[in-house]
Amino acid sequence: MATIAEVEALALDLPEKQRALLAAHLLDSLPSILEDEDEGVAEAIRRDAELDADPSRGISLEELDRKIAARRR
Template structure:
């Protein structure tokens, strides 16, 4: 039986585009139970409520751009 370490070692030898395809296939093979039932709506609502209750935690677009050196 091939071990995970052996598969990983071989996968890292693949070119970037082939590794990306492999990753996409592996992710697609996982059960949907690993996804949010509401497509992340509950998390977005929680974050929105947090921003409303603690406005100082907000970041302006200019601050966001500056954080990434743009």
């Protein structure tokens, strides 16, 4: 049986499109990490409901970009 290092070396020799397809197949073969008890998912659902109830709470992509740029300074 091939070791992970051997498989990785072979995979890295593949053309980009084939590596991407292989990566997608490997990711699809794994169980989902998003579960109901995942606090991150619950937070996202809560925030989505808040935006549905009051769309003015959201910000534009441009404003988000400005805030991110400001934090980097």
